Amino acid sequence: MTTTPTAPAVPLLPAPHAGTCPFGPPPVYTEAATTAPVTRAELPDGDPCWLVTGYAEVRTVLSDRRFSADIRHPAFPLLVAGARKELITDNPTFLRLDDPEHARQRRMVTGEFLVKRVEALRPEIQRIVDEELDRMTAGRSTADLVADFALPVPSLVICLLLGVPYEDHDRFQSLSRTMLSRESTVEQLRAAQDEVLEYLRDLTTRKRANPEDDVLSRLAARDDLTAEDVAGTGVLLLIAGHETTANMIALSTALLLERPDQIARLADPAALPGAVEELLRLLTIVHTGLPRVALEDVELGGVTVRAGEGVIAMLSTANRDEAVFGGADHRATDELDLDRDARRHLSFGFGVHQCLGQPLARAELQIALETLFRRLPGLQLAGERAFRTESFIYGMRSLPVSW
Numbered sequence: 475m476t477t478t479p480t481a482p483a484v485p486l487l488p489a490p491h492a493g494t495c496p497f498g499p500p501p502v503y504t505e506a507a508t509t510a511p512v513t514r515a516e517l518p519d520g521d522p523c524w525l526v527t528g529y530a531e532v533r534t535v536l537s538d539r540r541f542s543a544d545i546r547h548p549a550f551p552l553l554v555a556g557a558r559k560e561l562i563t564d565n566p567t568f569l570r571l572d573d574p575e576h577a578r579q580r581r582m583v584t585g586e587f588l589v590k591r592v593e594a595l596r597p598e599i600q601r602i603v604d605e606e607l608d609r610m611t612a613g614r615s616t617a618d619l620v621a622d623f624a625l626p627v628p629s630l631v632i633c634l635l636l637g638v639p640y641e642d643h644d645r646f647q648s649l650s651r652t653m654l655s656r657e658s659t660v661e662q663l664r665a666a667q668d669e670v671l672e673y674l675r676d677l678t679t680r681k682r683a684n685p686e687d688d689v690l691s692r693l694a695a696r697d698d699l700t701a702e703d704v705a706g707t708g709v710l711l712l713i714a715g716h717e718t719t720a721n722m723i724a725l726s727t728a729l730l731l732e733r734p735d736q737i738a739r740l741a742d743p744a745a746l747p748g749a750v751e752e753l754l755r756l757l758t759i760v761h762t763g764l765p766r767v768a769l770e771d772v773e774l775g776g777v778t779v780r781a782g783e784g785v786i787a788m789l790s791t792a793n794r795d796e797a798v799f800g801g802a803d804h805r806a807t808d809e810l811d812l813d814r815d816a817r818r819h820l821s822f823g824f825g826v827h828q829c830l831g832q833p834l835a836r837a838e839l840q841i842a843l844e845t846l847f848r849r850l851p852g853l854q855l856a857g858e859r860a861f862r863t864e865s866f867i868y869g870m871r872s873l874p875v876s877w
């Protein structure tokens with residue numbers, strides 16, 4: 475077994491995207507993956523950590539209880555310099571807690587995002603998608619697909635579900651952008667975190683006084699959750715609920731406009747769910763990887779990860795594993811192939827923290843992409859695209875289109 479080598483193979487995480495294929499991970503990760511499934515890397519604070527790029531190893535990190543997601547652990551790997559002292563609260567959201575506390579809080583909202591529940595929402599999602607397309611196309615033939623479609627659709631859906639007034643979306647959208655940006659200073663991150671929590675705290679108090687038929691009202695009514703727990707969960711759902719899906723809609727559209735021969739697959743109801751899985755696999759928008767810390771020594775991919783060492787599980791390289799997703803009948807795994815069976819992708823994570831909102835994200839993506847290309851068959855790129863490389867969630871800043 476290899477123990478900690480002196481020089482890191484990957485100098486600094488997260489790696490820049492500059493000058494590379496905008497739909498793929500930074501080459502430094504794919505190169506690391508060809509060397510070994512687990513390699514040394516360095517965090518922005520200068521701390522060493524392990525970069526885990528192999529499919530099997532990523533699944534182990536995310537499902538083995540010897541790896542913790544508790545951000546309060548003193549060696550938890552942080553992708554923002556200087557964040558440890560400033561940003562870690564005593565009361566993190568359940569995304570960054572271990573069981574049993576993680577399970578206790580997650581259980582409070584699992585029912586809201588079950589497949590059956592989301593299936594019943596499809597007509598409502600379809601209505602929102604149609605209305606946004608009506609608005610986008612009314613009296614014009616060009617638009618910015620990000621601002622006019624990809625962002626408002628998931629934003630409206632999550633606001634509706636949570637019971638957050640959509641009029642406030644400008645405010646929380648800019649706050650969540652700051653919270654997800656690697657370019658934000660620690661002070662800006664802290665201010666945004668405080669403001670969005672304050673907003674949710676206020677809203678929770680109002681819901682407690684005047685409950686409605688929405689997730690926040692139901693959470694606010696529980697006496698086994700503190701107001702702080704409800705606000706924290708509200709922030710997590712609000713941010714995870716629109717930034718992720720919005721970027722997937724925009725990136726998928728940009729990629730499909732470069733692969734027009736594959737767009738027809740979206741029109742086949744039997745092929746649509748699989749096509750969306752392939753887009754999720756290839757685009758892997760959580761592109762900076764998932765952080766964990768080892769609680770015990772673990773043998774992983776030919777090295778010993780010592781207790782107290784940080785690991786970053788890189789979903790994008792795991793999702794390109796030829797042994798899992800390749801095969802003679804398919805294009806190489808760094809290419810789009812809407813007929814590929816991509817269901818084993820790790821874009822929603824794996825293990826106990828696996829994405830709670832995945833049935834919702836799938837329904838939104840299927841409806842948004844199918845409707846967009848059906849209603850606007852002449853959709854094409856109409857200017858310079860801008861990608862969002864500075865965010866922890868990869869995506870697009872703007873996508874000018876015409877039809």
Ligand code: HEM
Nearest residue numbers: 568569714715718719722764821822823827829830831835
């Ligand atoms: C394409 C869209 C989405 C992607 C790619 C995505 C990806 C992910 C990933 C990778 C994780 C695991 C994080 C970890 O293990 O550290 C996660 C967790 C989570 N996601 Fe999503 N997500 C998406 C949409 C959504 C939506 C629409 C919602 C909610 C309404 C949501 C809510 C959550 C929550 C609450 C967690 C934390 C689960 C836990 O810790 O138990 N996500 N997501």
